[in-house]
Amino acid sequence: MKYDVVIIGGVAAGTSTGASAKRVDSSLGILLIQKEKFISYGGCGLPYYVQGIVKDIDDLIEFTPQEFREKKGVEVLPEYEVFEVDFERKIVKARSVKDGDVKEFEYEKLVVTTGASPIVPNLEGIEDERIFTIRTPEDAMRIRGFIEGKRPESVAIVGGGYIGVEMSEAFRTHGLKVFLIEMMDHLLGNAEPEINEVVVNTLERNGVKVLLKTQVRKFVPDEKIKVVTNSGDMEVDMVLISVGVKPNTEIFDNVKKGVKGAIEVDETGKTSMEDVFSAGDCATVDHFITKEKVYIPMGTTANKQGRIVGRNVAGRKERFIGVLGSSITKIFDVEFGRTGLTEEEARRFGYDSGSVYIKSLSKAKYYPGSGPIHIKLSFDKKTGRILGAQMVGSDVHKRIDVVTSAIYGGLTVEELGYMDLAYAPPFSPVWDPVLISGNVARRYLKFDTR
Numbered sequence: 001m002k003y004d005v006v007i008i009g010g011v012a013a014g015t016s017t018g019a020s021a022k023r024v025d026s027s028l029g030i031l032l033i034q035k036e037k038f039i040s041y042g043g044c045g046l047p048y049y050v051q052g053i054v055k056d057i058d059d060l061i062e063f064t065p066q067e068f069r070e071k072k073g074v075e076v077l078p079e080y081e082v083f084e085v086d087f088e089r090k091i092v093k094a095r096s097v098k099d100g101d102v103k104e105f106e107y108e109k110l111v112v113t114t115g116a117s118p119i120v121p122n123l124e125g126i127e128d129e130r131i132f133t134i135r136t137p138e139d140a141m142r143i144r145g146f147i148e149g150k151r152p153e154s155v156a157i158v159g160g161g162y163i164g165v166e167m168s169e170a171f172r173t174h175g176l177k178v179f180l181i182e183m184m185d186h187l188l189g190n191a192e193p194e195i196n197e198v199v200v201n202t203l204e205r206n207g208v209k210v211l212l213k214t215q216v217r218k219f220v221p222d223e224k225i226k227v228v229t230n231s232g233d234m235e236v237d238m239v240l241i242s243v244g245v246k247p248n249t250e251i252f253d254n255v256k257k258g259v260k261g262a263i264e265v266d267e268t269g270k271t272s273m274e275d276v277f278s279a280g281d282c283a284t285v286d287h288f289i290t291k292e293k294v295y296i297p298m299g300t301t302a303n304k305q306g307r308i309v310g311r312n313v314a315g316r317k318e319r320f321i322g323v324l325g326s327s328i329t330k331i332f333d334v335e336f337g338r339t340g341l342t343e344e345e346a347r348r349f350g351y352d353s354g355s356v357y358i359k360s361l362s363k364a365k366y367y368p369g370s371g372p373i374h375i376k377l378s379f380d381k382k383t384g385r386i387l388g389a390q391m392v393g394s395d396v397h398k399r400i401d402v403v404t405s406a407i408y409g410g411l412t413v414e415e416l417g418y419m420d421l422a423y424a425p426p427f428s429p430v431w432d433p434v435l436i437s438g439n440v441a442r443r444y445l446k447f448d449t450r
Contacts, residue, residue, distance in 0.1 A: 003075075005313050006092050006107035007032040008082045009248075010039035012302035013280025013309075014113035015063065018074040020310025028314060030074045031105060033094050035081040038137050039065050044299055046140040047163065050147070051170035057137050077103070085110070087254050087273055109275045109313045112252060112263060113306065116245035116281035116297050121158075125219030131239040134163060143240070147174050152237030155179070156227045158216050159242035160187035162329050165199070167240055168208045169332055178208045179234055181227070183215045188329075190342060191390065192376045194357050198392045199336055206332045245297055247282040258284045260295045267319035269309035277313060279305035288322035288408065289341060289387060290349050296325050324388070326404050328397055334371075337400030340388025340407050343378045354381045356440045360433035362394035364425035370394070377403070377413070377437040381446045384412035389437070395427075399434050413441035 005021055007014045010032055018032050032039065040062040048054045065076040080094040080103065092105045118133035120126065130152075132143050146152065155171050157164045160182030171178050180187075180203065186196040187210070200210050211231065220226035224235040247262040249255075256272035258264035263271055263278040267286060271278050280302035284293040301323050308320045328337035346353035355378040363370035371394030378388045389403040406416050417438030423430060431439075 001031075001104075002029075002106040002108075003031045004028045004108045005030045005111060006105055006109075007074075007111045007113060008085075008092065009113035009115055009280070009282070010034035010036075010076075011041065011043065011113075011115055011280075012299045013115070013283075013306035014111070015040045015068065015072075015074075016303045016306025017111050017113060017277075017279060017310040017313070018068075019072045020307045021314040022073045022310075024311050024314035024316060026073065031077060032068070032074050033077045033080050033082055033092070033105075034065075035079070035097060036136060036138070037065075037078050039063065039068060039076055039078055041137055042299075043135070046134055046137065047166040047170045049137075049140045050134070050144050050167065051173045052144075057141055060137060082114075083251065085251065087276065090275070107275075109277065111269075111309055111313060112249075112255075112271070112276065112278040112282060113280045113302075114248040114282045115302075116247050118241065119244045119246050120241055121216075121243060123216060123218050125221050125225070126241070128219060128221040128225060128239075130221070130225055130237065131219065131241060133241050134167065135245070146238060147176075150237070152176060154236040155238045155240060156181060156225075156234060156236045157240045157242060159244065160184070160210070160212075161189055161242060161244065162327065164240070164242040165203070165331055166329055167242065168203060169206070169330075172207050177236075179211060179227075179236065180208050181211045181214050181216060181229065183213065185213050187212075188336060188338075190345070191336070191338075192342060192355075192357075195336070195374060195376055195390045195392045198334070198374055199331060202331050202334050245281065247295070247297075249282050258293050258295070262295045264293060265305075267322075268312050268317065269305060269320070270312075277309045279309045286320070286322040288324050289346075291322075292349075294323075294325075296323055298323075298325075298327065300326075321408075324404060324407060326400065328400060331392075334393055335396035336390075336392045337396045338388070338390040339400055339404040340386070341378060342376075342388055342390070346378055346380070346387045351380045351387060352382045352446070353378055353387060354441070354444045355379070356437060356444065358433065358437050358440055360436055361429055362433070363427060364429050367425040369426075373399070373433050375399070375433055375437045377441055379413050379441050381444055384414055384442075384445050384447075386411055386413055386416060386438075399432070402434050413438045413445070417442060
């Protein structure tokens with residue numbers, strides 16, 4: 001069978017590609033091949049399903065295969081895994097994960113959106129059935145089923161990134177004793193020291209034992225699982241491995257790969273192979289500030305890249321402006337957000353960078369519900385250009401987006417300090433914390449802004 005476009009992989013990038021291409025040219029014959037039975041779901045909601053905030057896994061499913069066919073006009077082949085691509089003959093070979101049936105498809109244009117898989121370290125004892133990863137709805141259902149069926153009392157989370165931190169709250173909601181193990185001296189990828197301190201204190205205040213600079217050496221399964229680390233052992237009823245993901249690109253040997261083995265793409269989503277595109281968690285993306293190709297697997301980026309690629313395979317010529325690595329998460333009663341570069345990262349790219357740290361309130365001090373907010377703002381001391389920010393505390397979500405917008409707009413810290421942000425006591429002090437950070441940063445510029 002021959003299609004105008006064959007998409008390998010669904011979820012965010014794949015379904016966005018298919019739907020976008022169809023909107024541009026409804027005559028295109030498009031096939032989407034997906035290894036899982038779920039082709040479109042909110043992966044970022046999986047911790048909240050485990051926690052119980054999301055009651056039913058179906059609430060996270062955006063489209064079933066049948067719904068996607070009917071509403072978007074894209075043919076779907078679920079539970080088939082592509083095992084070979086003949087780029088010269090433009091043929092894709094896929095095998096059923098249920099019965100081994102093999103199908104072949106010819107394409108005019110190919111889109112690789114195979115996503116990423118959890119990194120599973122090669123440690124003794126890691127094959128035990130009480131040791132989990134979380135990436136798919138099936139993973140989340142297994143974890144919640146284990147909690148509800150086996151009633152564990154304790155868990156060790158290996159990895160202090162976003163998923164590890166979010167799952168800490170999920171497990172604490174079920175009453176488990178939680179050990180959060182991170183080999184670095186900070187959480188959440190690159191949390192600044194002042195920000196990291198607030199995050200750690202918040203976790204420990206809510207019953208999570210945080211173990212930084214701790215490396216797991218092996219697991220010893222018995223009635224409980226002994227977790228052996230460089231700083232002591234602990235026994236738990238279950239383990240979650242959350243040390244990051246790796247792009248699913250193993251079978252694409254002929255395509256140029258970049259950082260961390262991700263498929264290298266240009267601003268349009270094109271790869272090194274003729275008529276082959278890629279997007280999402282298996283592909284690189286351009287960083288808006290540094291212009292370097294980076295690997296920052298995020299659902300938001302996957303959707304945007306997929307939309308661009310879909311339009312381009314349908315005949316358009318559109319370009320993706322790049323990312324800042326903007327992200328946010330909730331940690332019990334506080335929020336953590338980041339965007340752009342830290343002072344240290346900016347310095348590595350040749351900026352004469354500086355940073356300021358401020359602590360303020362999220363609302364007028366006399367208004368109920370006001371809480372502390374901590375901001376670390378980075379900037380170029382020669383030009384005043386804003387380069388990044390990290391925030392933790394109350395009402396971070398709106399403020400991190402203000403800084404993100406300022407970076408995309410090329411604003412300076414002086415301009416940030418005088419932005420006409422909306423004000424009312426239930427939402428901010430008269431001087432919003434973002435404005436304060438910009439005004440404090442002005443003091444450290446290498447030119448007179450008066």
